[in-house]
Amino acid sequence: MLEVKQLVKEFGGLRAVDGVSFTLRANTITGLIGPNGAGKTTLFNTIAGVHRPTSGDISFLGRRIDGLAPHRIFHEGLVRTFQIPRPFAEMTVLENCMLVPPRQAGERFWNNWFSRPQVRAEERACRDRAQEVLAFVGLSPLAGEYAKNLSGGQQKLLELARVLMADPKLVLLDEPGAGVNPTLLVTIMDKLHELNARGITFLIIEHNMDLIMTLCDPILVMAQGKLILEGSPTTVRSDPGVLDAYLGGVPE
Incomplete structure (x- = not known):
């Protein structure tokens, strides 16, 4: 459904996304994790058209979308949410x-x-x-x-509702669990499972490891702008490179 090839995004002398390549299969829920500053949100923004890539290719349903304006990518069926909801207050x-x-x-x-x-x-x-x-x-x-x-959790649900009004094929979710109480978080996870069963594909940035490990397969791991691993929750949980880059080191 989505193919990213050697994607680079630079801001002056900073390379925020550094040669990232991956493929998303349809009808999956893929997680994207990494420490703060790893380049996850910049990657989202570049895929969604907010940033023009410095180099590399992005294809959605077989069509190149890198360089297209955000509203044109939206009309193709690729929709994103934001870490901080942005409803019309x-x-x-x-x-x-x-x-x-x-x-x-x-x-x-x-x-x-x-x-x-x-x-x-x-x-x-x-x-x-x-x-x-x-x-x-x-x-x-x-x-x-x-x-x-609305509360923070309710605004997250409203963000999800607005996404559904667009009849999306692929949704980029930026931290759907941030600031959400445990009860609403379970509701959000249940809704994502149900929507995925209906044929909507998801790519999710999230720091809540319980959510990622429960909901997502595969999981992409970024560090310092690079994609360092792609694998199942079991693979990611036990990989020494991930533990070092994201969790602070391999336990004794």
């Missing part, structure tokens, strides 16, 4: 979801005058879809609440 939970689907007729102001039946029909369908998605993530009771009033 002064809009309701339902409105945040309804805003996502692209190319809505009502976005062109003249359609609201000359194509009112089409605009109304699309808006009804969008509202119905948003309500279904909010029910799936468990936020239906908060549909009319302003996004700014």
Whole structure:
């Protein structure tokens, strides 16, 4: 589904991503781990089009996407979330979801005058879809609440709901467990499992090792901008290089 070849991203004299290559298979949940500063978020941003790669290739579903603008990559079905959720704070939970689907007729102001039946029909369908998605993530009771009033964990669920409104093929999740209480974390993990069973592929950055080891296979490990290992949870957990780079050394 996603193929990254010898990807390099430099900022001045800093090489944040240094010759990274990997392939994601469809219908998998892949983890991406590494110490702070390893280059994980820069890798995400480069895949999603926020950064233009210095060199290397990125292909999604057989098509080169490196260098494309983020909105064009989004329309291809590759969607990302952020470590710190970014909802529209002064809009309701339902409105945040309804805003996502692209190319809505009502976005062109003249359609609201000359194509009112089409605009109304699309808006009804969008509202119905948003309500279904909010029910799936468990936020239906908060549909009319302003996004700014949600807890951190609830905002993570809203972020997931907004992603689902885009009908993605591949989702890049940036620390879905950060700042989430244990109960909501279990909910998020269950939802990711269910969505994966429906055919959505995930690549997840996460520092919560319990989440990664439970949810992900394979796991990619980065350190100092390089990909140092790719393997199963069992392989990663026992690899001396990973223990040294990420966990502080091999236990005695």
